[in-house]
Amino acid sequence: xxxxxxxxxxxxxxxxxxxxxxxxxxxxxxxxxxxxxxxxxxxxxxxxxxxxxxxxxxxxxxxxxxxxxxxxxxxxxxxxxxxxxxxxxxxxxxxxxxxxxxxxxxxxxxxxxxxxx
Numbered sequence: 373x374x375x376x377x378x379x380x381x382x383x384x385x386x387x388x389x390x391x392x393x394x395x396x397x398x399x400x401x402x403x404x405x406x407x408x409x410x411x412x413x414x415x416x417x418x419x420x421x422x423x424x425x426x427x428x429x430x431x432x433x434x435x436x437x438x439x440x441x442x443x444x445x446x447x448x449x450x451x452x453x454x455x456x457x458x459x460x461x462x463x464x465x466x467x468x469x470x471x472x473x474x475x476x477x478x479x480x481x482x483x484x485x486x487x488x489x
Contacts, residue, residue, distance in 0.1 A: 386474075389473070390473050393466050427469070469481060
């Protein structure tokens with residue numbers, strides 16, 4: 373088992389894996405690609421990385437589905453409010469997930485669909 377994924381301590385890697393979801397605010401689609409790449413390249417080397425990665429992927433899938441619903445609801449204007457709420461919830465949940473990961477805990481994002489088990 374490699375304890376230094378990408379040359380980092382595992383706890384640091386897990387924290388950054390959660391925070392990498394926010395990369396999309398700087399580079400389009402990076403918030404989707406980076407966590408998946410981080411998980412896929414290390415999931416076979418660490419049970420903990422695999423578990424955190426699945427939690428993150430489930431959250432990202434949940435956010436995509438919720439975003440599609442908000443997009444559809446934009447035609448009746450409530451979708452704009454929905455997108456604002458999603459943005460705040462995503463930011464808060466990602467930060468909480470990262471803090472918990474840095475403390476050695478696995479935090480399941482509330483309201484997240486359990487698609488990948």
